[in-house]
Amino acid sequence: MKEFRSLKLLDLVRGLIGRMGINYETMRKILQVKLTMDQRRVPTMFQANMTEDKQDDYQFLKSLGIYVLYGLILIPFLFMGDYFIQMSIFFGVTMFILMTTLVSDFSAVLLDVRDKTLLNTKPVNERTVNAAKIVHIIIYITQLTGAFLLIPSIVAIFSKGIFFMIVLFFVMTLLILLIVALTALIYIYILKFFSSEKLRDIINYVQIFMSIGIVVGYQIVIRVFEFTDFDVIYTFEWWHIFIPPVWFGGLFDLVLQNNQSGVAVPMSLLAVVVPLLAIALYYRLMPTFERNLQKLMEETGPNKKSRWDFTAFWAKLFCRSREEQLFFRFSSIMMKRERDFKLRVYPSLGLALVFPFIFHLNYISMESFASLRDSNMHLTIYFTAITIGPVVLMLRYSPNYKGSWMFLVSPLQQRSRIYSATLKAFLFQLFVPLYAVLCAVFVFIFSARIIPDLIVVFMAIVLLTLISYKLTNNDELPFSRPFESAKEAGSTVTLFLLMLITGAFALFHWLVSMLPYGVYGYMGVLSVITIVSWYVAFRPKKPLIEL
Amino acid sequence: MEAQKVLSLKALTMNFGVKQVLKGIDLDVYSGQIIGYIGPNGAGKSTTLKIMLGLLDGYRGTVEIFGQDIAKSGHDYKRRIGYVPENADIYDNLTATEFMVFSGELYGLAPQVAERKARELLNQFDMLSVSDARLSSFSKGMRQKVLIITSLIHDPDVIFLDEPLNGLDANSVMIIKDVLEQLAQRGKTIFYSSHIMDVVEKISNRIVLLVDGKIAADGTFEELREESKLGSLEAVFNEITGFNEHQETARRFVDIIMDGETYERV
Incomplete structure (x- = not known):
């Protein structure tokens, strides 16, 4: 098995993790195995056109390469309207891409029940196993985000300066936390009400939707630019409070344009507080989540025969x-x-x-x-x-x-x-x-x-x-x-x-x-x-x- | 009821490449018999089953089922055969009922009849509530029950079972055993292949032991015991297959486990 750079980076905070009641060495071992397995897994987007030579180790890198290309979508938004608009759309697109990826490719990790029989029967404490799960997802999503934002970041440094970059980095951290927590919370909700088969169907449809969404979305985005006036000014509507990307737009508006009047302040507050709350909530609900996951291992209860079809x-x-x-x-x-x-x-x-x-x-x-x-x-x-x-x-x-x-x-x-x-x-x-x-x-x-x-x-x-x-x-x-x-x-x-x-x-x-x-x-x-x-x-x- | 010859193998040999898997098997099977077909791994049990089911070609010798040479008679003999495969490989996005009806129809049952029978049979296993659930959500034992029902739903005259009790609980095992016995009493022929000697010993009225592609023993359990002066089928099996060092192997196994320094416990 090989050494992963991400794990070496993680070693830097081993003390902090250890103090949370997590056995760092064990967690690291689990992660190492999981990352190795990921490398051998083919992401959804490539299943359709897998190449003949299955060079295992490069699958994930290849998919990162695609995300670098997707990043190009973001560039036009950097030059559109004020910070509020720019960054709201910027984060909207980012959230869409990351969340759909998370659902389609990493649901497997989040919903993995096999490791329960494998790991929980061993003398490993539960908290360590759960921590490994979260860290695993965060490592993955961070890499993806990095790839996705690579080109936009370079453009941003030259056009907006270093300070913009620092804020962007900080905000992305919050965004990742929010996305991971949100996806997990959605699953907690779904698992509570639906059978495992339903859940698998839902994931399946998200994957299908994403494959279509990326191609169609790209077409739409390109067309939007042909018709849009580039000097739009953001006007606040009350329902904007429910759109997370707008919070992050507000944060940028506040920090970089020093626009302390109006909605930028409450939006920024939301941008900082909600992700932290969400991740805390997720951490609290983790045991419930794991219990509900049990559902995936259960057999289904009584089922109704589907209504008459014309087949x-x-x-x-x-x-x-x-x-x-x-x-x-x-x-x-x-x-x-x-x-x-x-x-x-x-x-x-x-x-x-x-x-x-x-x-x-x-x-x-x-x-x-x-x-x-x-x-x-x-x-x-x-x-x-x-x-x-x-x-x-x-x-x-x-x-x-x-x-x-x-x-x-x-x-x-x-x-x-x-x-x-x-x-x-x-x-x-x-x-x-x-x-x-x-x-x-x-x-x-x-x-x-x-x-x-x-x-x-x-x-x-x-x-x-x-x-x-x-x-x-x-x-x-x-x-x-x-x-x-x-x-x-x-x-x-x-x-x-x-x-x-x-x-x-x-x-x-x-x-x-x-x-x-x-x-x-x-x-x-x-x-x-x-x-x-x-x-x-x-x-x-x-x-x-x-x- | 007079016992009829339903199945007859004559000088059956089979090669995979240069390796000869079956080295001349002669076997006549009569209606009402429950054949316990046993033998060590790789003795050629599955190969024999596959040949009789028409899954494998290129054998030598003749295989007659219901008095007809299957190499010449076409596939129609399969209509009267039921089969439970060893590995439960099934199209598991079908529901239990859909799967059974599909299989029943493949054997020529009318869909309404197949569905009614499927539901009634599932009900006997208390599985009516999951009859419209997908097989992918079934446990191993439930799948096995579905497979067993599926193999019987078209009322076959010869039934080939390959480890049919895999994953079943004790109560279900008893049901299946009695079902097989009664089917045999009513003139069906059952070909039962398994590694679990206790079950074979109890269930079969004739035991055929295959070793290295040849029939090494053939008779009722009593006859085999008589011959070898041993108590159980397991012991008979060990003796005929020439395996007597299980204790020695076990000792070495345990030695390796307990050898070496205990690792540092985390």
Whole structure:
């Protein structure tokens, strides 16, 4: 195991920690093990595009690198309006990034119950274990903050001076305390009222939301600058007291602009007092927290069957054989519930929903909304189709891939049809709802003239799903491989190829649409091709005896 | 009821690479038998089970189930087979009922029938309240119960069990034992593979001991005891597998533990 610089730094305050009734040596050992494990863990944001060479030790560094880049977002705010506005937005963004990271990547640490059976059975005092937990999170979040603020700090030193930097450093310390305490307090609250499964779902959705939020948020932020007047003056509204970033803005206003009048003083007070109170409260509630954590180890109590859903109906509608219907329903459940699958797939689906509109916005800012209506920009809906390939690729994986033994021991008639059912389930349960929303908005923007186009695009998407399956999977069984093997050699190339194919579809569609009634002819031809090739791809084979 | 031959292995051999795992197994199994299939780790028990379930290919010899050679008859024989795997690998984001119904349907049960049976069977284990909870929240014992029910829900004629009592409490163990006995009385065949000799001794009416890819003993517990003049199946097992130095190994083990300076206690 290696020595960590962060721990050497921690050694400086060992006396102080020791006096709090914490066994420093033990805590240090625990931390050392945990930090080593972290290095081998891949942060959420990289799971989707993990590289082939898993060079363990550099994973975390890599993620820090990304945060350095994220830091660039902050720079424009440093030059906007007065200190109050600048720093409020500055800390708002910082808080958002740090908190979502904390929830998505470090919930595991905060909610770790495994170390309970491991550590609490050993002669180690409870306070030491808890302290190790807090320090662990603080080390991590400090590193992240450092990376995130690296570039803005350099800019700030040159533009605002050293004193600004010192205040920033002090305020960031408070902010980190607040974030850690706040996240933990939120968990205490959630744990009190929800079952462990619910909590895991919530974390899952935060992770999904964050993945989308960062891309979309970035787009929004950039656009905000195009329209914002740079000389805004802060005006106080009473509800601002409930927005923590504004407190920190107030502190800056007070210290650096010497603006002692008005709201800066109470805001600054809040900025200093609340984080300290929050961390004290957290420390007090820690035993309660740990007790509630026990919930995560418990089995769930009585559960209600969820209300009737239409999966069975769709299954009957789209699948002929009973086996196919069965797998349609099974795949639907897997796609809706499996958290790892959702984490990898839902963000890209969310982005698929948003991408076309980013192009629309660009178009509008160059031309006008009226000209957008009459343009060919509705073909941007093909950007949504780009996600098909990666999602179809994911259908073969599951964290419970070993569960696929049950398909092998049971008397399945036609294995070849199983994937057909899974792909249909993906199309109709996951993609169609999304596509329907998109179509509604598109028809609203471009008027009903594009409806034939939308039908053509849908047929193209079905065909693309089939092509993606043939190019990427071509397995017998879905959900039967471990995620770790997700980046197999060649899949990157295949996915790129699929993007090109999608592009070719879009191009062809555009060319055809220039002919009179071309779209209708294309619709007919494409429908026939799609239906025939689907039938051919999943035609019953002879039962396979060899495995 | 006249006992029928349900399962027949003839000169079964299996190679993994150069290593021969099964070295010629001949075995006839009749309905109503509870076979205790035992043997040391790596003797080839799981391999035999996997071959009979159609999970493994490339064996030599013949495997007949219900009078049909499984290499030629296709997968239809599987409809009458139930299986509890050793490791509880399941799609655990399904609820207990969903999982059982899914499996039942794979074996050709109608979903309504499967669901009704699943709930009634769960109720027998007092698990009705969690029948719509996800399997990921289940304890080991509860998962095992789900697996056992799942293996039986389609009323199979041959049941393969691999360490089925793993993690079950004493009461549940008694239920399962009686269930197996009654199933056998009604003509089902049970193939029971385990390392827990006490249970095998009590539950089986025929014991097959596999050592190093060959059948080393085959008979009722009484016959085996008769032959070896030993009291328990455990002792018989030790004798036939030629392991008699457990005390010696244990002594060395303890010596190592108690050797050396005690570390400084924190």
